[in-house]
Amino acid sequence: xxxKQTIAERIRAAREALGYTQxxxxxxAGFANLQTISDIERGQREVKAWELVQLSRALHTDxxxxxxxxxxxxxxxxxxxxxxxxxxGRREAQLIERARRFAQLEQWCGETSPSTLxxxxxxPTQATYRSVEDLADRYRRILDLGNIPAAxxxxxxxxxxxxxxxxxxxxxxVDGDSSAACVRGDFGAAVLLNASExxxxxxxxxxxxxFHLITWDSVEEAWARDAAVGEEPEWFEQLEKFANAFAANLxxxxxxxxxxxxxxxxxxxxxxxxxxxxxxxFGVSTQALLYRLAKLRYxxxxxxxRVLEDPEFETLDRHSRHIHWxxxxxxxxxxxxxxxxxxxEREIIGPSKLAEFLEKPLGSFPLPDSGLADAAxxxxxxx
Amino acid sequence: xxRKPRLLLLDAGAVIxxxxxxxWDQLCKSxxxxxxxxxxxxxxxxxxxxxxxxxxxxxxHIESGLIERxxxxxxxxxxxxALLHPYIRDRLxxxxxxxxxxxxxxxxxxxxxxxxxxxAAIQATYAFDAARCALSLAEALKRCGITKALERKYxxxxxxxxxxxxxxxxxxxxxxxxx
Numbered sequence: 053x054x055x056k057q058t059i060a061e062r063i064r065a066a067r068e069a070l071g072y073t074q075x076x077x078x079x080x081a082g083f084a085n086l087q088t089i090s091d092i093e094r095g096q097r098e099v100k101a102w103e104l105v106q107l108s109r110a111l112h113t114d115x116x117x118x119x120x121x122x123x124x125x126x127x128x129x130x131x132x133x134x135x136x137x138x139x140x141g142r143r144e145a146q147l148i149e150r151a152r153r154f155a156q157l158e159q160w161c162g163e164t165s166p167s168t169l170x171x172x173x174x175x176p177t178q179a180t181y182r183s184v185e186d187l188a189d190r191y192r193r194i195l196d197l198g199n200i201p202a203a204x205x206x207x208x209x210x211x212x213x214x215x216x217x218x219x220x221x222x223x224x225x226v227d228g229d230s231s232a233a234c235v236r237g238d239f240g241a242a243v244l245l246n247a248s249e250x251x252x253x254x255x256x257x258x259x260x261x262x263f264h265l266i267t268w269d270s271v272e273e274a275w276a277r278d279a280a281v282g283e284e285p286e287w288f289e290q291l292e293k294f295a296n297a298f299a300a301n302l303x304x305x306x307x308x309x310x311x312x313x314x315x316x317x318x319x320x321x322x323x324x325x326x327x328x329x330x331x332x333x334f335g336v337s338t339q340a341l342l343y344r345l346a347k348l349r350y351x352x353x354x355x356x357x358r359v360l361e362d363p364e365f366e367t368l369d370r371h372s373r374h375i376h377w378x379x380x381x382x383x384x385x386x387x388x389x390x391x392x393x394x395x396x397e398r399e400i401i402g403p404s405k406l407a408e409f410l411e412k413p414l415g416s417f418p419l420p421d422s423g424l425a426d427a428a429x430x431x432x433x434x435x
Numbered sequence: 436x437x438r439k440p441r442l443l444l445l446d447a448g449a450v451i452x453x454x455x456x457x458x459w460d461q462l463c464k465s466x467x468x469x470x471x472x473x474x475x476x477x478x479x480x481x482x483x484x485x486x487x488x489x490x491x492x493x494x495x496h497i498e499s500g501l502i503e504r505x506x507x508x509x510x511x512x513x514x515x516x517a518l519l520h521p522y523i524r525d526r527l528x529x530x531x532x533x534x535x536x537x538x539x540x541x542x543x544x545x546x547x548x549x550x551x552x553x554x555a556a557i558q559a560t561y562a563f564d565a566a567r568c569a570l571s572l573a574e575a576l577k578r579c580g581i582t583k584a585l586e587r588k589y590x591x592x593x594x595x596x597x598x599x600x601x602x603x604x605x606x607x608x609x610x611x612x613x614x
Binding site for chain 1: 446447448451471472473474476477478479480481482488491506507508509510511512513514516517524525526527528529530531532533536551552553554555556588597
């Protein structure tokens with residue numbers, strides 16, 4: 053049976069898991085002062101149902117968990133690109149909450165993905181760059197990414213492998229200096245990308261996170277073996293370098309890049325504008341392209357360093373960025389929105405639940421036509 | 436003076452529908468309207484007949500005594516949720532669960548009706564022996580003398596479909612955990 057004390061303990065545990073102070077929780081839940089939270093956590097105040105809803109939103113937790121009716125799932129490690137300084141747990145909790153909702157929509161609509169992302173054996177202390185590059189080559193073939201992998205990576209991971217990819221404009225205040233994150237859990241694989249970044253940087257981040265997702269179980273085991281709770285193992289920095297090498301190799305295949313460069317080899321040089329266009333064509337930054345060309349020995353590393361410091365190159369590159377940047381992506385991937393609409397049209401969920409899943413106030417967006425339920429359920433025979 | 440029949444607006448969709456079809460004032464004249472606190476917080480905007488977004492502002496109606504607010508405690512809400520089968524529970528919004536708590540706590544259900552724009556919420560009322568109180572917005576307005584062509588989720592056909600589904604779930608043991 054749920055009582056004040058159970059609720060008090062659950063709220064405190066959920067708050068502490070996110071690293072919030074009582075003051076932070078009071079602010080995020082819209083309470084006038086921290087005394088309310090303090091009283092609730094000491095079991096000295098009866099919580100109203102609407103207050104519980106405010107708290108569950110701020111804590112990114114289901115009300116059933118706060119009521120003690122559902123067991124809180126054990127903490128899941130979210131891997132952040134480039135360290136974790138300055139973060140509290142809100143982005144991680146939000147990512148996991150959204151991924152669980154996504155999985156719930158898949159289940160309601162009977163639309164699980166055709167394939168699951170594999171889990172590769174990987175020992176971080178023994179891996180080499182060569183083995184990571186081989187892994188990238190293999191995955192380009194497994195995922196059938198073709199000659200320009202960036203063009204299809206997002207769709208392939210989202211639609212074929214059911215990777216749940218969300219976007220947020222990440223900020224230094226909340227997210228430290230991280231630019232992306234990923235996690236595997238009961239909901240499958242999920243990735244958070246920075247909506248404020250350039251599309252080519254997001255492509256690289258996604259490829260980087262893919263490395264972590266396909267080596268997830270092995271790395272988790274090694275992490276538990278090599279690091280104390282709450283700390284990073286010594287090899288974490290090297291793991292991040294491996295993930296970058298994987299991303300560069302996946303997005304810039306030696307063969308297709310080689311064909312392009314060999315065609316220009318007889319001229320003995322390549323123009324700045326061609327380099328920039330090549331980077332846009334492969335959906336990567338000019339920096340990533342130049343480093344890769346140096347790695348493949350098409351350009352000397354000193355030349356790369358000089359080009360990257362040349363103001364003329366920087367100006368030309370910036371101009372190209374303006375043309376190709378495009379709009380920032382929405383928080384939710386298209387597949388998530390499609391499933392939410394389907395669940396509503398089939399009357400599996402109502403308007404309020406739809407608004408909750410879209411994280412928008414009801415009445416602030418046009419509802420899909422509710423008169424389509426019968427049409428949505430009409431079947432035809434497959435030959 | 437005859438007392439007005441009670442009418443529970445079970446979810447924000449019901450409130451929004453009443454405003455959008457310009458039936459709100461008439462409903463308030465003809466019924467004693469009850470709205471759960473969470474639903475009040477959710478029902479903030481509606482789109483008028485020409486598509487403009489307009490504020491609802493139910494707090495003002497409560498302050499003036501025009502409608503009644505129902506405020507459940509978290510422990511009362513917990514009892515409601517604990518009785519529901521996960522199959523139906525996961526599809527319900529917290530505002531609907533608070534409304535179901537109101538129906539659960541009512542000892543006498545003969546003098547009350549409820550409106551919902553959510554099929555799952557209508558189905559769930561079977562769990563608390565309140566399905567017979569279901570009304571469509573169209574029917575509630577008709578009883579006040581207003582006939583309007585409304586969206587499917589506000590019509591009798593929608594209510595009947597989900598009552599039938601709720602009955603089926605009850606029989607299959609997918610509504611309450613103790614059945």
